[in-house]
Amino acid sequence: MSQSVPLRPSDRDGIRRVLIESLSYVAPEADGSSLQPTADIREALDIDSMDFLRYVTKLHALTGIDIPERDYSSVSTLRGAETYLALRLGVT
Amino acid sequence: MPSLGADMDAGTLRAWRRGPGDEVVRGDIIAEVETDKGIVEVEVYASGVVERLLVEPGTKVPVGTPLALIRAASEQTTPRVAIEKPRIATSVRSSTPSARKLARERDLDLSHLRGTGRHGSITRSDVAAIAGSVELAGVHEPAGTRLRASPLARARAAVLGVDLRRVEPTGRQGVVIAADVDRAAKAPTRLSAAEAGTQTGMRKAIAAAMARSKREIPHYYALHTIDMEPALEWLRDRNGERPVQRRLLPAVLFLRAVVLAIRDFPELNAHCDGGRAEPSEAVHLGVAVSLRGGGLVAPAILHAERLNIDQLMSEFQDLVLRARAGQLRASEMSSPTITVTSLGERGVEAVLPVIVPPQVAIVGFGAIQTRPYVVDEKVVARRLVVASLAADHRVSDGHRGGKFLAAIASRLKEPKEP
Numbered sequence: 001m002s003q004s005v006p007l008r009p010s011d012r013d014g015i016r017r018v019l020i021e022s023l024s025y026v027a028p029e030a031d032g033s034s035l036q037p038t039a040d041i042r043e044a045l046d047i048d049s050m051d052f053l054r055y056v057t058k059l060h061a062l063t064g065i066d067i068p069e070r071d072y073s074s075v076s077t078l079r080g081a082e083t084y085l086a087l088r089l090g091v092t
Numbered sequence: 093m094p095s096l097g098a099d100m101d102a103g104t105l106r107a108w109r110r111g112p113g114d115e116v117v118r119g120d121i122i123a124e125v126e127t128d129k130g131i132v133e134v135e136v137y138a139s140g141v142v143e144r145l146l147v148e149p150g151t152k153v154p155v156g157t158p159l160a161l162i163r164a165a166s167e168q169t170t171p172r173v174a175i176e177k178p179r180i181a182t183s184v185r186s187s188t189p190s191a192r193k194l195a196r197e198r199d200l201d202l203s204h205l206r207g208t209g210r211h212g213s214i215t216r217s218d219v220a221a222i223a224g225s226v227e228l229a230g231v232h233e234p235a236g237t238r239l240r241a242s243p244l245a246r247a248r249a250a251v252l253g254v255d256l257r258r259v260e261p262t263g264r265q266g267v268v269i270a271a272d273v274d275r276a277a278k279a280p281t282r283l284s285a286a287e288a289g290t291q292t293g294m295r296k297a298i299a300a301a302m303a304r305s306k307r308e309i310p311h312y313y314a315l316h317t318i319d320m321e322p323a324l325e326w327l328r329d330r331n332g333e334r335p336v337q338r339r340l341l342p343a344v345l346f347l348r349a350v351v352l353a354i355r356d357f358p359e360l361n362a363h364c365d366g367g368r369a370e371p372s373e374a375v376h377l378g379v380a381v382s383l384r385g386g387g388l389v390a391p392a393i394l395h396a397e398r399l400n401i402d403q404l405m406s407e408f409q410d411l412v413l414r415a416r417a418g419q420l421r422a423s424e425m426s427s428p429t430i431t432v433t434s435l436g437e438r439g440v441e442a443v444l445p446v447i448v449p450p451q452v453a454i455v456g457f458g459a460i461q462t463r464p465y466v467v468d469e470k471v472v473a474r475r476l477v478v479a480s481l482a483a484d485h486r487v488s489d490g491h492r493g494g495k496f497l498a499a500i501a502s503r504l505k506e507p508k509e510p
Binding site: 049 | 248252274277328331332335336337339341342343382384385409412436437438
């Protein structure tokens with residue numbers, strides 16, 4: 001990818017950029033920045049389990065964090081995913 | 093122009109990937125063709141050297157029309173379809189004097205060209221079109237009025253329902269690139285329902301195939317509720333120890349179960365031509381893929397019987413991605429021997445699918461849902477899925493169909509590798 005998102009974001013802004021990039025990767029026509037922070041992205045963007053897997057794979061590629069299946073529900077909203085990634089990355 | 097589905101009668105050549113003089117090997121992708129179901133990559137069926145391209149990009153031609161001449165590897169010198177200049181005037185189809193003159197100037201053979209003039213006669217513009225296509229295949233495409241867009245942009249536009257003529261290009265030399273299409277798709281100008289209705293050829297293609305199916309195929313249906321707990325527990329344990337790139341989806345368990353179960357039901361893995369079923373040795377597993385922005389395609393995972401479950405997952409993933417990007421291949425579009433439609437985790441609980449002709453069966457899976465279920469005389473909460481079968485009653489009957497669903501269920505109850 002030609003984006004300037006750094007590997008392992010070091011602040012909340014970086015995490016948000018990673019999230020938006022990962023979402024637009026699976027739903028190119030979707031405008032991630034206008035998503036409700038608490039909306040389930042699978043519903044809001046109408047993405048299926050394969051696209052959700054691609055989103056999780058993209059998050060892994062951009063942050064180095066492998067999200068296990070049992071944590072999928074934690075990253076299924078923008079706010080949840082931001083909190084989850086901040087915790088895993090040690091970002092306050 | 094290959095037939096990429098039972099109801100396709102014409103296709104539009106979008107782009108050439110190879111040009112005159114290029115060596116091609118059987119299976120190479122030579123062109124992109126646009127059908128009502130999106131853009132499809134066309135493979136060559138014989139190895140050799142591209143002699144000449146016969147159809148200009150942007151032209152819609154009937155199925156069966158020659159697109160290019162390929163000199164077989166064994167034909168050392170002149171191509172089989174030789175350029176016999178003096179014979180042009182005596183060919184079956186007539187041509188105008190100015191067409192013949194231009195053909196002589198450009199050293200082109202008219203004997204295999206279908207004209208657009210009266211009674212199929214070849215006009216000067218037909219010849220110019222061919223001459224143009226030969227030139228277009230070179231490195232420098234003349235800057236004309238032709239709409240210029242990258243293949244990805246065209247695919248994206250087809251999926252998103254964007255009119256390329258209304259997209260502002262930012263690519264080199266005024267080429268519309270995918271990002272331009274995305275930008276246009278987000279723009280507030282929305283198509284009216286009427287405009288959208290006339291625009292989606294895909295809707296028409298689905299309508300034609302499904303109407304034919306319901307008109308010609310006497311469907312029967314069978315349903316079976318399957319306890320998914322063992323399979324999902326197996327999947328959880330297996331995915332738990334794997335990085336995200338190597339995890340499996342429940343849908344792959346369905347595909348795998350169908351591939352394994354169909355072995356004992358060859359009459360359901362078949363094509364039916366004129367009431368006679370021809371079972372297939374290979375299992376080319378059709379997978380119904382819904383496209384973002386609407387529409388549906390059901391291309392095949394070729395030779396699914398040769399794949400282990402990890403290979404099946406990666407082929408499945410690749411197929412869905414390419415289907416959504418408009419990059420399917422002709423062989424994948426035309427070959428399914430049985431199709432699976434899976435509604436996914438947010439779908440409803442069951443589907444009664446419609447057979448895709450000339451196939452004779454289609455298997456559906458509803459969403460996996462937690463429901464009360466009786467195990468050892470006790471009602472417990474279990475995750476269940478309703479599997480369904482629609483099959484051609486000319487070829488099989490409900491008794492066999494029911495056994496097939498039971499065989500799928502027993503594969504799902506005892507998931508194991510490979």
